[in-house]
Amino acid sequence: MKLLTKTNRYYLRYSALLLACGVVLFYFIINGVIRSEVSELLENQLEEYLIESRQNETSPIIQSTSELEVSLAKKVEKPDVLIDTLIKEPSEDELIPYLQLSVYREINGRYYHITLRESLIESEDILLAITLSLVLLFAVLLVGLYLLNKHLSKELWKPFYLNLEQVKQFNLTQMEDMSIIDADITEFQELNDALIKMASKSKKDYLSLKQFTENASHEIQTPLAIIRSNIDQLMQYDNDETRLNDLSKIEMAVNRILKINQGLLLLAKIENRQFKELEKLNLVEYLQQSLSDFEELSSAKNLSIHLESKNEHILFNKSLLIVLLNNVIGNAIRHNQDNGFIKIRFMANTLTIENSGKPLTVDPSTLFNRFVKSNPSAQSTGLGLAIVKTIGDELGLDIDYKYYNSTHTITIKFH
């Protein structure tokens, strides 16, 4: 749930509670005030009536209306009674609430039972009006809060969301920095500053690590070259079989290191955007060249090769295309079985390479990781597909792998 929505909910609940209690309390207070006013009114009316009656020479009139009842009474000591009562008005159909004051008083020597009443209906109407207004106010508050929430969401949080988007898209390996927008809200600005600092440090560390890796790789080349040439010399002159065998093993191990090193260097260069130039290339030409280069290898396994494609041009880097195709086709040959097949299709900017072969011994989702080999004892470096994937990442290709019906399929979508 969004922060604003959550705070809003709290505000609304609190307001609702407060207002509910308030309305109730208010109701009782106003009611109390009304009643006290009305009872005071009744007291005053009584006093006025008594004064008037006592001043008059004639006896008070015995009457009975909804507002005043006077009747003769015995001399009693009864307290005054103030109560609520309901009277059926002859003109009205319903029972009307009244406040009633019932007293016994002596007027000019005789005792009378006097009852005064005042209608409460007007006061009740007022009370109702007040309560309704409060409820309406509450509704207006709700709507207002909702609109305010929407506005705040958009305006105040805009810089935050824009920067959040930048952070989401931040890629350590990309050269561009995040473009963080300044905010005039303290917390957001603090967050911005921290983010920029963190990103810049990470990038610096990353570049420095990459540079180190590249330099280390370069430095390794020369001593390896020296080892190799010296072993070569030793092999020329030695006749001892065991020693020659050992030398050969050393040479093959050195070759392996060299190849891994070259592979890593290539990966570093690709990631470093050193292959930037794009040209219009006829993919089929390069496919055919690659297949022809590997012709003997595929014949050695007696593989049948099918190539189906249209003469479509793609925008790509020439060196990387050659590396990509060689790796993918080389892979298809290497992981194939005798008398197997390779089917290559290129149309609608999608290259599909299918080859027969045993199922993978590794998790397919790791296939494009560095040093992952389906056949661990094989002499390959395990970098071939990692290189393919890196090329794909840098030049925006969609690469996919499937194994179905004893067939490995790699699909590469160009743009």
Add this chain to the structure above:
Amino acid sequence: MKILLIEDEPALQETVSKYLSEEGHLCEIAYNYGKAIEKISVYEYDCLLVDITLPDGNGLEVIKEYKKEGYKGGVIIISAKNSIDDKIAGLGLGADDYLTKPFHLHELNARIKSVLRRLNFDGEQLIRYNEITVDPDAKTVLVNENKVTLTKKEYEILLYFLQSPKRVLSKGAIAEHLWGDHMDMADSYDFIYSQIKNLRKKINEFSVNEYIHAVYGVGYKLIKE
């Protein structure tokens, strides 16, 4: 042939010059840009081997200078950086070949031979070894004057052997010569074994002599026996 090696790494200087001397070349060494310029202005060479990264300058400048003076020797760039830009720049300046460190000495030898042959230094266009004759331009192979049909890779293996006769060529060296930059494929040693088997068979169609001998555990050697 007279070769000038322009290289600052001492161990590499030693290895390469020793190898080239054994191959019958005269090898001189320049260990930096200054010395290189000095030597090329005083002496004539059949081939220059230029390392691009020199302590006091750039090997490409040496090539520029060499070509400016109008010298006709071959130029092979050797560099630790497998940089396409350098390659293009170097070849654009008139270098004849570009070899990436680390390289097999036999590979260097093969390249030197190719460059020199192209520049007509050898006089003869054909490569001969006993009964075997190869015309590198026409890419034809004759054994005792009989034409032999070889596959592309078989041909390249034979040529490689002919360029370093009597030298033990390891399987690794052969593989790298065949596959070069196709890094990952260069470990198909079984493939080489079968190619050489076929090569021998084809040669022996027209000759009783064994030319390609296996050196146990290591590789092969071309020698008439």
